[in-house]
Amino acid sequence: MNHERKLGFWLGALAALHVVIACAGFFAPYDPTVQNRERPYAPPQRLHWTDAQGKFHLLRPFVYAIRVKEGTFDEYKQDLSRPVHLRFLVLGARYKLLGMFPCRLHLFSTDGSPVFLMGSDAYGRDLYSRTLYGGQISVLAGLLAAGLALILGWTLGAAAGFFGGWADTLLMRTGELFLALPWLYLLFAARAFLPLSLSPWRTFFLIVVLVGAVGWARPARLIRGVVLSVRGRDYVRAARGFGATNFYLLRNHVLPETWSVMFTQAAILVPQYILAEVTLSFLGLGVAEPVPSWGNLLASLQQYNVLTSYWWMCLPGVAMVPFFLGYLVLTSALQQKANASKI
Amino acid sequence: MKATKPLLEACGVTVRHAVRRGFGARGQYIALDKVSLSICHGSTLALVGKSGSGKSTLALCLAGLERPTSGRIVFEGRDIASLRESELRLVRPRIQLIFQDPAAALNPRMTALEIVAEPLSLTRRMRRSELEDCTQLLLKRVGVSSGLAVRRPAELSGGQRQRLAIARALALEPKVVILDEALSALDCSVQAQITNLLLELQDILGIAYLFITHDMAMATHLADEIAVMDRGRIVEHGNTQNIVAYPRQEATRDLLAATPRILMPAGAI
Amino acid sequence: MNYVLRRFGHAVLLLIGVSILSFLFSSLAPGNYFDEMRLSAQISQETVSALRTHYNLDRPLAWRYAHWLGSVARGDLGFSFAYNMPTAPLLWSRARNTLVLMVPATLIAWLLALPIGIWSAERRGKLPDVTVTLVSAALLVIPDLLLALGLLLVAVRTHIFPTGGMVSVGYRDLSWGRRLQDVVLHMALPVTVLVLSSLPTLVRHIRAAVADELETGFLRAARAHGIPRRMRLYRYALRAAANPLIALFGFSLGTLLSGSLMLEVVMSWPGLGPLLLEAILARDVYLVIGGVLLSTVFLVSGNLLADVLLYWADPRIRAERGPA
Numbered sequence: 035m036n037h038e039r040k041l042g043f044w045l046g047a048l049a050a051l052h053v054v055i056a057c058a059g060f061f062a063p064y065d066p067t068v069q070n071r072e073r074p075y076a077p078p079q080r081l082h083w084t085d086a087q088g089k090f091h092l093l094r095p096f097v098y099a100i101r102v103k104e105g106t107f108d109e110y111k112q113d114l115s116r117p118v119h120l121r122f123l124v125l126g127a128r129y130k131l132l133g134m135f136p137c138r139l140h141l142f143s144t145d146g147s148p149v150f151l152m153g154s155d156a157y158g159r160d161l162y163s164r165t166l167y168g169g170q171i172s173v174l175a176g177l178l179a180a181g182l183a184l185i186l187g188w189t190l191g192a193a194a195g196f197f198g199g200w201a202d203t204l205l206m207r208t209g210e211l212f213l214a215l216p217w218l219y220l221l222f223a224a225r226a227f228l229p230l231s232l233s234p235w236r237t238f239f240l241i242v243v244l245v246g247a248v249g250w251a252r253p254a255r256l257i258r259g260v261v262l263s264v265r266g267r268d269y270v271r272a273a274r275g276f277g278a279t280n281f282y283l284l285r286n287h288v289l290p291e292t293w294s295v296m297f298t299q300a301a302i303l304v305p306q307y308i309l310a311e312v313t314l315s316f317l318g319l320g321v322a323e324p325v326p327s328w329g330n331l332l333a334s335l336q337q338y339n340v341l342t343s344y345w346w347m348c349l350p351g352v353a354m355v356p357f358f359l360g361y362l363v364l365t366s367a368l369q370q371k372a373n374a375s376k377i
Numbered sequence: 378m379k380a381t382k383p384l385l386e387a388c389g390v391t392v393r394h395a396v397r398r399g400f401g402a403r404g405q406y407i408a409l410d411k412v413s414l415s416i417c418h419g420s421t422l423a424l425v426g427k428s429g430s431g432k433s434t435l436a437l438c439l440a441g442l443e444r445p446t447s448g449r450i451v452f453e454g455r456d457i458a459s460l461r462e463s464e465l466r467l468v469r470p471r472i473q474l475i476f477q478d479p480a481a482a483l484n485p486r487m488t489a490l491e492i493v494a495e496p497l498s499l500t501r502r503m504r505r506s507e508l509e510d511c512t513q514l515l516l517k518r519v520g521v522s523s524g525l526a527v528r529r530p531a532e533l534s535g536g537q538r539q540r541l542a543i544a545r546a547l548a549l550e551p552k553v554v555i556l557d558e559a560l561s562a563l564d565c566s567v568q569a570q571i572t573n574l575l576l577e578l579q580d581i582l583g584i585a586y587l588f589i590t591h592d593m594a595m596a597t598h599l600a601d602e603i604a605v606m607d608r609g610r611i612v613e614h615g616n617t618q619n620i621v622a623y624p625r626q627e628a629t630r631d632l633l634a635a636t637p638r639i640l641m642p643a644g645a646i
Numbered sequence: 647m648n649y650v651l652r653r654f655g656h657a658v659l660l661l662i663g664v665s666i667l668s669f670l671f672s673s674l675a676p677g678n679y680f681d682e683m684r685l686s687a688q689i690s691q692e693t694v695s696a697l698r699t700h701y702n703l704d705r706p707l708a709w710r711y712a713h714w715l716g717s718v719a720r721g722d723l724g725f726s727f728a729y730n731m732p733t734a735p736l737l738w739s740r741a742r743n744t745l746v747l748m749v750p751a752t753l754i755a756w757l758l759a760l761p762i763g764i765w766s767a768e769r770r771g772k773l774p775d776v777t778v779t780l781v782s783a784a785l786l787v788i789p790d791l792l793l794a795l796g797l798l799l800v801a802v803r804t805h806i807f808p809t810g811g812m813v814s815v816g817y818r819d820l821s822w823g824r825r826l827q828d829v830v831l832h833m834a835l836p837v838t839v840l841v842l843s844s845l846p847t848l849v850r851h852i853r854a855a856v857a858d859e860l861e862t863g864f865l866r867a868a869r870a871h872g873i874p875r876r877m878r879l880y881r882y883a884l885r886a887a888a889n890p891l892i893a894l895f896g897f898s899l900g901t902l903l904s905g906s907l908m909l910e911v912v913m914s915w916p917g918l919g920p921l922l923l924e925a926i927l928a929r930d931v932y933l934v935i936g937g938v939l940l941s942t943v944f945l946v947s948g949n950l951l952a953d954v955l956l957y958w959a960d961p962r963i964r965a966e967r968g969p970a
Contacts, residue, residue, distance in 0.1 A: 218904035226926040276496035358787040
């Protein structure tokens, strides 16, 4: 019981993270492409609750407006005479909630000067907003690619396991080929031979299909194993004995056994594929500017000076960690559940 | 012994399995070698032999679940070994197979009711209530109380599971039921109960049984005829009393010698 | 021996299969190296076509593959357009650098993971085990990209370790001892990242395998017989766990190779990674194929080594091939 509740809690937390990312428009104060050229590489601004006169504003935290110091282009000083209050649930820039519904409501925003909770990048774009939107791309890529790999792997693995014969041998040999290459090298090789400069959205779909198609082998092997073991069981034979068709056997007896493997694989693959998209985009082979993705948000860190002087540019990477943690907990919970039911 | 036309017979059935030995070399393992036997309506034939003699393979062939490499399987005058899969599917319900391990023969995720109802819901179109009624009837017939209907196999005893298997096998009114070591996994007292149930059902429904076992004592108790198998061949076949009294083959003698005899104290009858 | 030969033959077939797959893939590519040139106004169309013919790019796929196979047999792995030289020397020197990272990383990772995993398995459920599980979970959720960037940041701030490359400027002028020290200093960060990123999975699998064995009947019987703990552990439990662990070795090699690809690019280590990336961006076909194949060779050799180890360690495998 305790187990179920723990699992429920973590699932809920993970779902909440996904909801936040999905509703990036709401949680982000600004559009990710809006530039503030006069505030490049601004460091993250600290929120204050007590102002200069000692008054405590609980529901209206504020930051101090920043201005570039004279003579430099990326050093800032706070203007203590200009507190910029955060306002909650305000109408701001237009965006499309979940990509479909036009909306203008934001969780918080400011009047006047922008607030950079996570700092700004070279073009003065708010990194916090970009991280949220970037999460949409990366997490969605991971989810879709994992879905594709699982569907492919499940279909092929079940067919191979159930029908056996030459189809099975062919599938297993081909799968071995795919597994013989180190995963990232395989991905890169496949990416190498596809058009390099496409529109960001085309690239997005391209890498989703690529990552998913390349990753069919491992799930297929696992599903095949399960299907093979179920196929030989007496109750399947008995069902055949009263006239069941192959389709019936697959649907009613074999496939229900594969669910737990599928879910566990999903929990393992999604973070892996999120990371795949991030790696590809980081190295310039994935989603490109101006569409933000966690990968290309981190790409500027390849430059030495950015890495040393503007540490906040790492923060989009840190945003990945709670997601991975959630998936890790989900995976181990699912695996424990699978082990328990084996006994 | 009823002198009627055989209901189900195997004629010269041979089954060869391809076996890979070592690197590339391929051998053939002969599981059944020109086996012939016949089962008549309403009778009980016992097939006795030690492990590995090919009994289960023969059972699968007779039930239409495996195709022999050569030979014929004739059921009600038709050679089912040569039928297409779609036609064979229609014949299979009439020859049912009950397995040795009742736990493996029942889907652990299904309830008793679902298990027994499965053949019915598969082949007949019935309303839910009709299906339930039929299933409850079947359960009653095999001695499983209706309170157990919602339990899963893991919550039932070995004897109860085997009763479920029997109920399921009877659902489609088969003519022949093949029991492949169906009692071997049960306790002695449970064996006796199930045996009695089987004999009862045979009297009521007129089913023919092929009783596969390695236990000669059980075979003599249940069957009119005995066939002895050894290494893929039928080595002896005949009336039960004759076989027991005058065993001719070594295999038969070995099997008879292996049966435990309970010595009655002197003076008891 | 038969077994080893079979595995070797299998490995060769795998490599051939991969090479065919790569070639097939490359033929689907909508562009090639000379497309970039075509866009340039200074180079005439005839020159481009002449170049293409010169490099046999307009011959059919099967012909190109056969030709390439032939040259592989002679030790030549195709031609790099970008570098204007045969790919083989480029690949070998970079591959050597990748091995310089991979081999120590694998060794260190296993040398650390084995004792930790075993220690954790013996104390299953107790505090040390829980600590180990938590720490490896923490490491697991930090993507290696982030680890690499983080360590680089630390390097920059503390000035202890160099922040990229394999050797310092003026390497050639150093003595042998100094040279070694220089390389080791440069290696330290990448190897650390590789080790840290692979440690959690290794520890978890080792712990699971050993713990499973420790709970089996025959181990309990050994304890009842009074066999000392150390002998129980090394003679019995580890031997029995060898099978899954050796399979794990092969698998971990794959993940390490993939990890090193990205790591080399981030930390400017002159290995196969950056070379492959460059080749991809320049559409240098034979270099890409060569790089991918070389990485496959590493992985397949590693797995072959694992198979041989398994044969030596697990008598059941030897028995399988017994009376044929």
